[in-house]
Structure formats: C-alpha cells, structure tokens
Amino acid sequence: MVEGAVILSAAGAKDLLFARRRQCDNFFRMPLTRDDIRESVERAGDEHWDALRHHHEDAYPNPKPTPGDVCKGEAERLNRLGLGDAKEFALIETRVERVGDEVRLTHVLEYKPLGVRLLTEPFQDYT
Numbered sequence: 500m501v502e503g504a505v506i507l508s509a510a511g512a513k514d515l516l517f518a519r520r521r522q523c524d525n526f527f528r529m530p531l532t533r534d535d536i537r538e539s540v541e542r543a544g545d546e547h548w549d550a551l552r553h554h555h556e557d558a559y560p561n562p563k564p565t566p567g568d569v570c571k572g573e574a575e576r577l578n579r580l581g582l583g584d585a586k587e588f589a590l591i592e593t594r595v596e597r598v599g600d601e602v603r604l605t606h607v608l609e610y611k612p613l614g615v616r617l618l619t620e621p622f623q624d625y626t
Contacts, residue, residue, distance in 0.1 A: 530583035531590065536570035539593040539606070547595040554595075554602045554625070563600075569625050573604055576622070587611050598623055 540547050551566045564572070573593070577583050582590075591607040603623040609616050 530578040531574040533567060533571040533574050535590060536573045536577075536593055537566070539590050540566075540570070540595055543592040543594050543607075547593070550595040550597050551602060554597060558600070564625050569602065569604075572625065573606075573622075577606070577619075582608065591616065601625060 540551060548566070551569060554569075555563050555565050574583065577590075582588055587610060589609040589611060591609050594605045594607070596603050596605075601623045602625055603621045604625075605621045606619040607616055608619065
C-alpha cells in the first residue's frame, strides 16, 4: 500500500469525475492505451511485469491472456470508468500480483488537484 493513499472505488471515481466535469469545460485528454498500461506496470518494477508475463507463460499448454491482452483490457476498463480521459488523474504505476491462477491489478493514480495518491480497487478477471 502506498503511504497516505486512499482506495478509490469505481463508483467513487465516477462521482469525483462527474463533480469535476461539471466545473471544467476543457477537461478531456486522450484515452489510455495498451502501451500506457504496459509502461505503468514497468514503472511498478520488474517483479510486476514478470508476474504478468508468468501468468501467461506458466499456464502452457493452456495459456492465459498475453500481457498485451491484459494491458489492452485494463486500458479499456479504465477508459470506461472515465479515468483515461480525465486530465486531473495521472497513472503513476500499475501493480500486478498473482492470485492462484489469476492476476490482480491495482493502479496507483495521482489526483492532481489535491496532490494525493489513490489506489483503484484491485481487479482480477483475466483467467
């Protein structure tokens, strides 16, 4: 856990974004991409990228989604939550941990107006 960080639920993220969008007209930026998520995992450290890679490779001969597939899916999920185009949030890093046969991803975001770091709820649905 990041010291001083707050867990940000999907509903909480939408509420924060809705409130801020009502205050800002020029609010949007480009949505997150697969490469953004990959870079975010890499910023978290080698052990996080290795966990994502091993999730795919260790399941042979019945491989799980590739790291690229997981990153693409996460980018799409975060964009649906409204976090991809919200310029008030910066994606700091994405942590990956293996949980049995699955991986769990938790994103560390910075909420720029207050300078605080937030953690998304852990997500694991990449079997």
